[in-house]
Amino acid sequence: xxRRRTPTAMxxxxxDSLGQEIVGVMSPVSICMLLVVLLVSxxxxxxxxxxxxxxxxxxxxxxxxxxxxxxxxxxxLAGALLNAAVFVVLVAAVTFLLVILYYYNFxxxxxxxxxxxxxxxxxxxxxxxxxxxxxxFSLSLDAPSSILLLLNxxxxxxxxxxxxxxxxxxxxxxxxxxxxxxxAWFTKLPEWTTWTLLLALAxxxxxxxxxxxxxxxxxxxxxxxxxxxxxxLVYEARPTASNHSVSSSPFPAASVxxxxxxxxxxxxxxxxxxxxxxxxxxxxxxxxxxxADDSVVEIExxxxxxxxxxxxxxxxxxxxxxxxxxxxxxxxxxIFETSRGIRLxxxxxxxxxxxxxxxxxxxxxxxxACYLAIISGLGCTLILLSIRxxxxxxxxxxxxxxxxxxFLTRLLMEPFVVGASTSLIMF
Numbered sequence: 435x436x437r438r439r440t441p442t443a444m445x446x447x448x449x450d451s452l453g454q455e456i457v458g459v460m461s462p463v464s465i466c467m468l469l470v471v472l473l474v475s476x477x478x479x480x481x482x483x484x485x486x487x488x489x490x491x492x493x494x495x496x497x498x499x500x501x502x503x504x505x506x507x508x509x510x511l512a513g514a515l516l517n518a519a520v521f522v523v524l525v526a527a528v529t530f531l532l533v534i535l536y537y538y539n540f541x542x543x544x545x546x547x548x549x550x551x552x553x554x555x556x557x558x559x560x561x562x563x564x565x566x567x568x569x570x571f572s573l574s575l576d577a578p579s580s581i582l583l584l585l586n587x588x589x590x591x592x593x594x595x596x597x598x599x600x601x602x603x604x605x606x607x608x609x610x611x612x613x614x615x616x617x618a619w620f621t622k623l624p625e626w627t628t629w630t631l632l633l634a635l636a637x638x639x640x641x642x643x644x645x646x647x648x649x650x651x652x653x654x655x656x657x658x659x660x661x662x663x664x665x666x667l668v669y670e671a672r673p674t675a676s677n678h679s680v681s682s683s684p685f686p687a688a689s690v691x692x693x694x695x696x697x698x699x700x701x702x703x704x705x706x707x708x709x710x711x712x713x714x715x716x717x718x719x720x721x722x723x724x725x726a727d728d729s730v731v732e733i734e735x736x737x738x739x740x741x742x743x744x745x746x747x748x749x750x751x752x753x754x755x756x757x758x759x760x761x762x763x764x765x766x767x768x769i770f771e772t773s774r775g776i777r778l779x780x781x782x783x784x785x786x787x788x789x790x791x792x793x794x795x796x797x798x799x800x801x802x803a804c805y806l807a808i809i810s811g812l813g814c815t816l817i818l819l820s821i822r823x824x825x826x827x828x829x830x831x832x833x834x835x836x837x838x839x840x841f842l843t844r845l846l847m848e849p850f851v852v853g854a855s856t857s858l859i860m861f
Contacts, residue, residue, distance in 0.1 A: 456816055458671035459776055460809060463786055466610050467808070470617045470787035471794045471801055477566050477618075478795055493623070495521045495631055501624035514626040518634035525638065529649040536656060548667065549592050552612060557588040560615045595667070602670065609669045613783030620784065621791040628792050629837060632785060636833040643827040654825050667780040776816070782828040786812075789836045796844060799851070803843040807835035 492500070498520050499513025535544055561584045568575060575583075591608045594600045623631070642648040657663060786808050793800040811832030819826050 455671070455776055456813065459669075459778055459816065460812060462606060462610050462669060462671075463778070463783060463812065464805075464809070466613050466617070466783050467787045467790045467805060469610075469614050470621070470791045473563070473614070473618050474621050474791045474794045476570055477563070494524055495620075495623055495627060497521075499627075501626055510624075510626040511630075514624075514630035517627045518630040521631060522634050522638045525635075526642070526649060529642070529653075533649055533652050533656070536653065545596070549596060552595055552667065553588050553592050555612055555615055556591045556608075557584055559619055560584075560587070560611070563615060563618055606669060609667065609780060610783070612667065613780055613787060616780075617784045617787035617791060620788040621795070625792065625795075628788065632789060632833050633837060635785060636827075636829045639827040639829040643825060650825075650827075668777045669780065669783065671776045671778065776819070778828060782832075785829060786832060786836075789833065789840070793840050797848060799848055800840050800843045803839040803847070804836045807839040808832045811835045 495517055498516040501510055501513060505513070532544065561580075564584070565580075567573075591611070594604045594608045595612075620628075639650075642650040643654075645651060789808065790801055790804045793804045809832075811834070812828065814831050815826060815828050
């Protein structure tokens with residue numbers, strides 16, 4: 435006769451598990467967007483010189499057209515479309531190059547490239563932002579101390595991101611710092627180019643991941659077939675479930691932390707399918723109460739330990755096949771499930787923060803609207819992830835909602851609220 439598993443205090447409810455997964459992803463995204471908004475508010479130039487050619491850096495996103503405030507709207511739109519098209523083509527070319535290198539097992543080169551990229555971002559771009567903050571708040575620091583501080587910050591950051599021995603909190607902090615630095619630089623792009631580029635990247639992300647021959651889809655399939663991970667900059671939202679509790683996570687994973695914990699038979703000679711002997715009851719009664727609580731029980735069904743949204747028919751082999759779902763960090767990365775829970779690509783942090791950072795240059799009301807839209811889109815993506823159970827693009831829903839809410843707030847809501855406030859109308 436089967437014994438049903440008795441719930442314990444360590445076993446959180448299904449809603450608690452779902453909340454932990456969502457909070458583990460949305461909390462760092464919110465922190466990243468908040469810090470980018472603060473940076474933009476502190477370092478943004480005067481409104482008259484925000485989009486001037488002298489303040490706009492020449493990057494891969496402004497190779498074709500450098501926007502000027504005196505240009506007509508038609509010219510701005512045409513130039514922004516050209517800039518976005520060129521940038522997406524460059525991103526696709528780099529991604530296909532990474533696919534080729536990974537296909538021919540140049541993993542050592544890819545890892546070295548990722549380390550160099552992380553060091554360059556922390557040392558060069560991060561140092562520039564740090565010195566701008568010093569000038570903004572009239573702080574002074576001698577050159578040797580500045581160089582030593584910057585080198586320590588960069589070297590420790592590279593070691594923390596790529597070393598498995600570093601605590602997960604330190605690695606997560608440096609991943610958020612990388613996203614903040616890159617997003618702060620992207621906010622220097624002209625306004626028309628920024629909005630066009632965000633929409634173009636969201637469309638590219640959708641095609642690159644979901645199309646059978648998309649570059650990101652090929653990378654995911656290669657990593658899954660080899661059962662390994664690509665060198666990429668991704669944020670790991672590790673679950674907090676204990677190894678002693680049965681996980682009810684809605685997202686598939688292959689680790690001890692998220693797998694359903696099946697009973698372990700400590701007797702190697704025992705048959706797991708055999709019926710209990712008549713003496714088993716007496717043996718159970720002869721044990722103490724503490725030993726009885728530690729006895730091995732049989733979980734009747736895996737479906738009892740999973741959410742209703744997730745099919746319980748996925749085997750352990752299928753759960754482990756997603757261990758290598760990795761996306762290139764050279765562009766907008768995707769949400770995917772691995773043995774360490776949900777992982778969100780660094781590119782998603784960057785472009786979410788670019789959207790709210792650009793909104794912060796106009797008004798705080800647009801910042802609130804864009805933030806709520808991005809978080810809502812990310813929540814929808816997580817729900818789809820729990821249903822589809824494979825890598826999904828994280829940009830399309832959030833970016834589309836964010837851009838739509840920005841223009842609705844700027845063109846409709848703000849004039850209404852300002853007009854009502856000036857007329858002393860309370861609502």
